[in-house]
Amino acid sequence: MTLLSKEQPRTAVSEIAKMAMVASLYVAVTVMLAVVSFGAIQLRLSEMFNYLALFNKRYVIAVTAGVVLANFFSPTWFLDVPVGGLATFLVLIISRAATKNMKSMKMKFVCMALIAAFSMFSIAGQLTLLYGLPFWFTWFTVGAGELLSMTVGGMIMFALSKKIDFSK
Template identity: 40%
Template sequence: MMRTEKSKSYNITLPAIVAGLYVVISLAFAPLSFGVVQLRFAEMFNHLAAFNKRYIYALILGCLMVNLFSPLGIIDVIVGTLGTAIGTILTYLLTRKAPNNLTRYIIATLCQIPGVLLVSLELMMISKLPFLLTFGSVLVGEFLSMIVGAVVIQFLTTRIDFINGKRKAL
């Protein structure tokens, strides 16, 4: 296989793996992945949108597939997936000129707030709980996932070049 073919294959495979991991991790922790008290560990992968736009599609697809299993129904498929789309697109756009990974991680974490806002409004309407309660709960869970994710992704950057979609030599 020529180098460009191998590179193209890797550029398709890596996002597919990310989408699959998003689904597997979210469903493995399903009781925490849905609802007012929410800690969706797979949200850690949202940092990847700061490295390359190919991960936006992977994360949106992963989120959509997970939300098909949501006890909240089709509204969660629409609202939750829209929140992920907004957060990851903002992450990509606002980190394009980030000077280092720490800056990327901080910006990516903050870019998830619009999605948190949408999901919180959805949960408020469905659960009839106060907005500040749903927003605070979802925000804390999102930030915890993103903080853990920054550590995990930073470790993985020693092995994987997420910008160019290539494995680094060991």
């Protein structure tokens, strides 16, 4: 009984530390590449951290927190924070559910990339509302940027997943 009670706090601290590290990495990569992280054409390499949610549910919260914090640096932060945060949370939950029974990690990555790219209608709507940009074209450009980000990031994360067990 004593051993279990000593391990519980250690596990909780470890979980929180992993989540904080992922959230801070998301923010750091987004802000370092801020020139291409915000706007009608986006290439957010930090989106590669989305794939972590496929390995462990703790990363749903970690990545969502990273997006919320990073979006405070956006010129349209007052909408980016709630819309981007909610959209990210939903994409991660939907992606986990959609890929739950898939055996191939590559297919899980492809499915998640497509879901994320499709979800960019929320960002397109926000940019249309704020700047009067044409919705369909903006959805296309933001979605294409997301797909490119997820593809490049997916290759990085897939290679890392061969060396690091992200499920632990």
